[in-house]
Amino acid sequence: METQPYEPRFAARTQRIQASTIREILKLTQSPGFISFAGGLPAADLFPLERIAEATQHILRDQGAQALQYSTTEGYPPLRAWVAQRLPRTAPEQVQIVSGSQQGLDLIGKVLIDPGARVLVEAPTYLGALSAFNPYEPEYVSLPIDEEGLEPGALEAALQAGAARFLYVMPTFQNPSGRLMGLKRRQALVELARKYRVLIVEDDAYAELYFSGRPLPTLYALDQELGGGNVIYLSTASKTLAPGLRVAWVVGPGPVIQKITHAKQGADLHSPTLNQMLVYELVKEEAWYQGQIQRIRTTYQARCAWMLEALQRHMPKEVGWHTPQGGMFFWLTAPEGLDSLELLRRAVEEKTAFVPGQPFFADGSGKNTLRLSYSSASHEEIEEGIKRLGRAMKRMLVV
Structure with missing residues (x-):
């Protein structure tokens, strides 16, 4: 069956509609043993x-x-x-x-x-x-x-x-x-x-x-x-x-x-x-709603602390990060020249994932940045996932 030439039929604005980087990464992380810090997902174990x-x-x-x-x-x-x-x-x-x-x-x-x-x-x-x-x-x-x-x-x-x-x-x-x-x-x-x-x-x-x-x-x-x-x-x-x-x-x-x-x-x-x-x-x-919010705050604060400790143990000294006072994310900055898209490919080989930073910049900069979410991960997943990511990062920096 011959494929219809649909591209000319699309409105011009569709050229500016791109697949979500985060959503595409999430597709890669469904296999067993994969640890993902990519999606900014609220913790499902805290849903009331x-x-x-x-x-x-x-x-x-x-x-x-x-x-x-x-x-x-x-x-x-x-x-x-x-x-x-x-x-x-x-x-x-x-x-x-x-x-x-x-x-x-x-x-x-x-x-x-x-x-x-x-x-x-x-x-x-x-x-x-x-x-x-x-x-x-x-x-x-x-x-x-x-x-x-x-x-x-x-x-x-x-x-x-x-x-x-x-x-x-x-x-x-x-x-x-x-x-x-x-x-x-x-x-x-x-x-x-x-x-x-x-x-x-x-x-x-x-x-x-x-x-x-x-x-x-x-x-x-x-x-x-x-x-x-x-x-x-x-x-x-x-x-x-x-x-x-x-x-x-x-x-x-x-x-x-x-x-x-x-x-x-x-x-x-x-x-x-x-x-x-x-x-x-x-x-x-x-009263109930404020209790629900406090439960989320307490949980996320603990998970943030776990990720901070893992980053301090496993990240190369050349990598810096902002330590949040709330929310769901760590933001990492690697040395200039490191491409976080290439790092993602290597991290996927290690069965872990994150979101490269460049898509968050309207001007296309930020190639050496990346986002990690701690909200939905366990202590063991955070420790092992950051260890894997650190291993992939060190291989790139050695090269």
């Missing part, structure tokens, strides 16, 4: 399965017809009210429930990005955001980060160089670097964005995953103190309950949220009502 089962039965028994029927695009009203109540000076009408933060990013790209529009991103930045924005043909401007995150001087220089549609930033335990932006940096970013009249898109997926200390105020909260209207905020239930529920939210100025709602109507009509109602049933019991 019994609580979810009980809540689901309760919803289906008492509100089954509503839970399984079509619903409004904006989302389940009690859940929207719960989100709004946790944010300063925010009305439920400013909350749009979405099918995971990834859909939120796609809808933001759809309503804000024209071909050639400048979008400011950190270097590195979240790969999923680049995947969501790419089809809308932005012109990325990559801004450097240091131990405290995005450098305000670099942001101001970029804003002086020309108008930008928005700044996309992940200030709390950034994926992939794990960095936590300090309070002064956060204040400086908000003030600069207001000064130059550029929107900030704040991705707060890891907001609850502090190991210790008091959480810093979000950029959204700091902007609200100055009058509000300049930050679009995203967060999710994926990291505290279960990612398969695909329940997240976008919060922002009324006109922006209205456009996102209209875009969502064309995408999927609404997020699953049952899932939204289930999330609300879980989070409305604040």
Whole structure:
């Protein structure tokens, strides 16, 4: 049977839609004995399965017809009210429930990005955001980060160089670097964005995953103190309950949220009502929810410590890393000249995997960087996997 020439039939934008590096790597790691630090997967052993089962039965028994029927695009009203109540000076009408933060990013790209529009991103930045924005043909401007995150001087220089549609930033335990932006940096970013009249898109997926200390105020909260209207905020239930529920939210100025709602109507009509109602049933019991979050924090802190100890034992001295204060990731930097894609091939031979750093850079740099996730691994897997990775790294550096 002759193959149809489909390539000419695809829209031009599909050339900018590439397979997810992380998703492709995950396919390699299904064989027995493989240890993967690639996927940023929440720990499945921490999913509140019994609580979810009980809540689901309760919803289906008492509100089954509503839970399984079509619903409004904006989302389940009690859940929207719960989100709004946790944010300063925010009305439920400013909350749009979405099918995971990834859909939120796609809808933001759809309503804000024209071909050639400048979008400011950190270097590195979240790969999923680049995947969501790419089809809308932005012109990325990559801004450097240091131990405290995005450098305000670099942001101001970029804003002086020309108008930008928005700044996309992940200030709390950034994926992939794990960095936590300090309070002064956060204040400086908000003030600069207001000064130059550029929107900030704040991705707060890891907001609850502090190991210790008091959480810093979000950029959204700091902007609200100055009058509000300049930050679009995203967060999710994926990291505290279960990612398969695909329940997240976008919060922002009324006109922006209205456009996102209209875009969502064309995408999927609404997020699953049952899932939204289930999330609300879980989070409305604040004492239980905070206990669930604390269980996750304690577990991730221990796994992070195990990985730190393994890195110190098994990594070559030429390799450096950022030690996170929360979140799910270590970010490693190898000597210049080491290609982490080639390292991945050698690591796969050792039956271990990670995510090469280059796809997290909009400008294509970062070949000598890599991301490791500790959230889903046991003590034994972390020790053995880092030993294997160290062995592969040492072979490359000797050459």
